[in-house]
Each structure stands twice: as C-alpha cells, then as structure tokens.
Amino acid sequence: xxxxxxxxxxxxxxxxxxxxxxxxxxxxxxxxxxxxxxxxxxxxxxxxxxxxxxxxxxxxxxxxxxxxxxxxxxxxxxxxxxxxxxxxxxxxxxxxxxxxxxxxxxxxxxxxxxxxxxxxxxxxxxxxxxxxxxxxxxxxxxxxxxxxxxxxxxxxxxxxxxxxxxxxxxxxxxxxxxxxxxxxxxxxxxxxxxxxxxxxxxxxxxxxxxxxxxxxxxxxxxxxxxxxxxxxxxxxxxxxxxxxxxxxxxxxxxxxxxxxxxxxxxxxxxxxx
Numbered sequence: 001x002x003x004x005x006x007x008x009x010x011x012x013x014x015x016x017x018x019x020x021x022x023x024x025x026x027x028x029x030x031x032x033x034x035x036x037x038x039x040x041x042x043x044x045x046x047x048x049x050x051x052x053x054x055x056x057x058x059x060x061x062x063x064x065x066x067x068x069x070x071x072x073x074x075x076x077x078x079x080x081x082x083x084x085x086x087x088x089x090x091x092x093x094x095x096x097x098x099x100x101x102x103x104x105x106x107x108x109x110x111x112x113x114x115x116x117x118x119x120x121x122x123x124x125x126x127x128x129x130x131x132x133x134x135x136x137x138x139x140x141x142x143x144x145x146x147x148x149x150x151x152x153x154x155x156x157x158x159x160x161x162x163x164x165x166x167x168x169x170x171x172x173x174x175x176x177x178x179x180x181x182x183x184x185x186x187x188x189x190x191x192x193x194x195x196x197x198x199x200x201x202x203x204x205x206x207x208x209x210x211x212x213x214x215x216x217x218x219x220x221x222x223x224x225x226x227x228x229x230x231x232x233x234x235x236x237x238x239x240x241x242x243x244x245x246x247x248x249x250x251x252x253x254x255x256x257x258x259x260x261x262x263x264x265x266x267x268x269x270x271x272x273x
Contacts, residue, residue: 007024012095015090031269033099034107035110036068037070037116039112043113049248050249071091110133124201145190245260
C-alpha cells in the first residue's frame with residue numbers, strides 16, 4: 001500500500017469538465033485541511049515547487065492540503081479563453097465540498113497572488129466563515145490586469161509600432177480575445193477582474209493570516225502598510241507576517257523560500273485548531 005503522505009493526483013468532476021487535483025495528506029486522520037488557490041499564468045508554474053514543499057510540510061504536521069488547478073489552467077480541462085471569474089468561484093465550492101466530505105475536520109482557504117484575491121472575493125460574496133491564508137496577495141484586479149497587459153505592450157515594442165494598455169483594454173471592451181504570453185484573455189474574465197478590489201473594502205471579520213515579502217529596506221511596502229492599517233481600523237481580524245527571500249512566483253529560475261515555509265507551517269497548523 002502506498003504511503004498517503006506522498007502526493008496523490010486525481011481529477012474532480014465539475015460542471016464544466018474535470019479539475020486536476022493533488023492531495024497531500026498525513027498518514028493519520030488530519031486535524032485540518034487547506035484548499036490551495038493558485039495564482040495566474042506563469043506565476044502558477046513558477047510557484048509549483050514552493051507549493052509542493054509547503055503542502056508536504058503541512059502533511060507532516062497533520063494537515064491535509066488539496067491543490068487544484070482552476071478551470072482553463074494547468075492540467076484542468078477547459079479553455080482559458082472560455083473561463084469566467086464565476087467559474088473559478090464554483091471551483092472553490094467544489095474543492096471545499098470535496099474536502100468536507102473526505103475529512104471531518106476544520107477547513108480553510110490558502111491563496112497565492114491572484115488566488116488570494118479570488119479567496120477574499122469568494123468569502124466576501126458567499127459569507128463563508130472560513131479561515132484564510134494569503135501569500136503575497138493581489139488586492140486590486142484592475143491593477144493586476146494592467147500589469148499583465150504590459151507584457152503584451154513590451155512584446156510588441158518596435159519602431160513605429162506603439163501599443164498601450166489602454167488600446168488593449170479597448171480591444172477587450174469590443175469583445176476581442178487577447179493572447180498575452182501564451183494565455184488567452186477573454187473580455188468576460190477581464191471585465192470581472194476590473195471590478196474586484198478588496199483594498200478599499202475590508203474582508204469579513206474572518207481569521208486572516210497575511211504573508212508578505214519584505215522590501216529592500218527590510219520593511220513592508222508603504223501600500224501594504226496602508227491596506228493593513230485600513231483593514232485593522234475597520235475590524236478585520238488579520239495577522240500580518242513578513243518573510244525574507246526571493247519572489248519565487250516571478251523569478252527567472254525556480255526558487256525556494258524556506259523562511260516562508262517555516263513561518264507558514266506554524267500559523268497554518270494553529271489556524272485550524
């Protein structure tokens with residue numbers, strides 16, 4: 001019989017195709033379980049190793065982790081050009097329901113980058129009282145979209161060929177699907193992203209563990225500090241943790257961040273007690 005602490009890949013049937021999943025579980029019955037929500041595009045690929053290391057550390061500490069590729073992403077079925085923000089919400093419901101059926105224990109949501117924004121938006125809309133962990137969260141979907149569109153701007157830079165993010169946004173408004181860095185963005189998804197902003201709207205009074213990479217001077221970025229203070233002033237139950245290391249979700253080479261794993265494991269085990 002195989003050791004259940006090893007990753008177990010499988011597919012979950014959804015309304016629109018199957019979702020590729022990997023379960024990391026301890027040998028004994030877990031004391032808690034996390035559903036991991038990945039970032040977007042190449043950030044998902046760059047971070048796979050770190051997510052696997054973190055999931056293994058949690059499994060060794062008695063916590064199960066379900067890693068799911070969202071609709072149209074990674075090894076899940078569906079085309080990104082057909083993906084909707086609401087479809088990803090449905091994927092979260094699917095993963096949470098599967099964990100609740102499989103393991104009778106507390107469950108939480110863990111998101112990285114755009115996955116963290118999806119987690120916060122999901123919890124805000126569905127009022128689901130779940131603990132959540134945010135790794136280097138994105139707070140403003142419109143800002144994230146602009147940064148992603150800049151990849152196309154840079155790729156098309158040439159004498160006499162001036163492309164701007166505003167021009168690309170206009171194409172999306174006219175219903176055009178844009179290919180950027182090998183990823184097809186559809187107008188429905190980008191329109192939804194433009195409307196999601198949790199920086200100005202604090203989340204529900206849920207237990208939140210927020211992990212952020214330290215800046216060049218060993219301090220959180222000013223924008224991070226502003227959001228944290230605004231949330232706390234409005235009653236958000238958020239604990240902020242900074243960590244040292246490389247931005248593994250965007251480095252050229254695949255990079256580990258041991259400090260983040262050590263700090264997260266302690267907090268993620270405690271959060272589900």
